[in-house]
Amino acid sequence: MPLLNWQALKPTQVSGTVFNELDDEHILGELNMDIFEEQFKTKAQGNPKDLSTKPKKASQKAPAKTTLIDPNKSKNLAITLRKGGMSPDKICTAIETYDQGSLSVDFLELLEPFIPSDFEMKLLKNYEKDGRPLEELAAEDQFVLRFGKIPRLNQRINTLTFMGNFPDTVKRLQPQLDSLISASMSIKSSDKLKKILEIVLAFGNYMNSSKRGAAYGFRLQSLDLLLETKSTDRSQTLLHFIGNVIQEKYPDLVNFHSDLHFVDKAALVSLDGILQDIRSLERGMEMTKKEFLVQDDSPVLKEFIKTNSTTLETLIKDSKTAQEAYSSVVEYFGENPKTTQPSMFFPFFGRFIKGYKAVQKDIERKKKMEELNEEKEQSPIKSPGQKGPAMPKMPQMDLIAELKKRQKPPVREGKDGALEDIITDLRNSPFRPSVVFANVI
Known part of the structure; x- marks a missing residue:
């Protein structure tokens, strides 16, 4: 059967939309899809599958698990966990140990909306206190219960997200600051x-x-x-x-x-945006340091703070230099730095x-x-096919007379073979314009 090349919404985009209220499987159960299969199958496809067996298979499934969290949230969580490619227990362990290698920033951002509320945790803990078997809970509920028991869960996820984003953020901001400083100083000093x-x-x-x-x-x-x-x-x-x-x-x-250096690159810089990003980095580093005070046995946090604190300090220093250099050059050229962006x-x-x-x-x-x-x-203008220096124009009659004179040299009397000597001389001495012009002048 051919594919329908639609643009699917991401799981995070479905929440709060009409699609949260739809049950496509219920529709398929109500319809006879045999005709559709027959009319839309590809040539190489065999007979349509008997969809009537689907309800029978469903009836053979184990009893439904108990679900305490919102069904839509549970459905989206299941999709997110499949994307993680890790077991729920490994995900939670990675968060507890600040294992950045196992948890990508994108996955952490997907997990953040599923941090359980106090109400959800109360329901799940009461279920556990009642002595009811956890195996009867849906897999998503079991994950939320384990997930919610991680100490300072929200702070840990925020810290991990900050640590994961830090290198790329610095890599993005530093060249912008460098170009802004260089352009400002070179323009003012030129x-x-x-x-x-x-x-x-x-x-x-x-x-x-x-x-x-x-x-x-x-x-x-x-x-x-x-x-x-x-x-x-x-x-x-x-x-x-x-x-x-x-x-x-x-x-x-x-x-x-x-x-003048980096003028075009500096024109693309948003100074306000850079300063806002740097303030965000400062807050993130402060949060990480506070987390380390509570979790001082974490080598990951200790190494991150040790390695990147100096980097952040350099970035902050460069941002101040960029501000000063930019304000100075703008004022130098009679503009207002408060209203004039790069x-x-x-x-x-x-x-x-x-x-x-x-x-x-x-x-x-x-x-x-x-x-x-x-x-x-x-x-001088050359005639077609003429080689060498162009010959100046001469009166036509003078030129003809000169040529005749050239062709009739005086006969040497008293010697045999005079005519033959003249012919030979003419053959061996081609016409030279320079001689002619000299004689004419």
């Missing part, structure tokens, strides 16, 4: 960039001098206007003109952008650099075209 902005300010004041007073500075968003402002004939932008000026008058500024500030420079590089390519391309045109104008 004398070449400062000179470029000085040139832009000069042109802007010159253009506005007749209608506006001189400006002492400009907002960074004004850099975008350099590509939008065009010359009278619309053949070039203001940035093209400034680019030419830089090449001719300030060649040391041509590659000013090489002083995603807004650094793209000003990113777009300017991108536009400037494109302009530089246009200028170089134009120069090459001009050089080629000059070479064409200066070099």
Whole structure:
């Protein structure tokens, strides 16, 4: 039978939805699926199975187990436990011993919603106190009873989740802090960039001098206007003109952008998000240390704290450096660090650099075209198939006369074979334009 390629909901997504209230097995029990099997079976498939045997098998099952927890919760827990691939007892032991190797972060997050409530634990403990056999409880109820007896269960799971996420979180945050620090410091310390902005300010004041007073500075968003402002004939932008000026008058500024580092990467950083994540790491480390005070015999907790405390301290220190460097550079360029995020500030420079590089390519391309045109104008025009230097034009009659003169050299009288000597001489001495031109001149 072909597969139905639908998008199935995850077990964690079913809770609270209409699917929690549905019983598909009940529907299958009410319907005769023979016709469906016959019409939808694949060619290689044999006769449909007799689904009527299914209810009979169900009737042969052992008596239903006792369930004290919510049926929907029990159903979802069964799915989650199957995903864990471990026995319930091994799962609980791994939590008690902080065994990160056995418990993935994803599985721990799936387990967290099944931490039993006080009411559920009371029901299960009363069942146990009454002396009733635990074997009669459903497997999910037995797990919840064992699960709920783990000391400080909620704290242990939170600690394990934090420990599992810590390396990846640091690996994600550190490069962002590095790029933010590097971009901020390189932009502020670049004398070449400062000179470029000085040139832009000069042109802007010159253009506005007749209608506006001189400006002492400009907002960074004004850099975008350099590509939008065009010359009278619309053949070039203001940035093209400034680019030419830089090449001719300030060649040391041509590659000013090489002083600026990680501008594009810094533009992707959310400083507020980083600081929030670091505060979360601080709370997690504090929670882990408190857990170790209670469970001081745990080598796992001891080693984690010893290894990662320094890492967290370095991250916190770098976050403060990033804050200071960013605030400093934003204020340095006349912007407000409280209202200007990196995603807004650094793209000003990113777009300017991108536009400037494109302009530089246009200028170089134009120069090459001009050089080629000059070479064409200066070099003589060659006739098709002509090799060597081009022959300057001569008056047609003069050229014919010269050729005739060349073909009729004076006959040497008094010697035998004079005609043969002339023919031989003509054959051995091909026509040389330089000689002709020299004679003509």
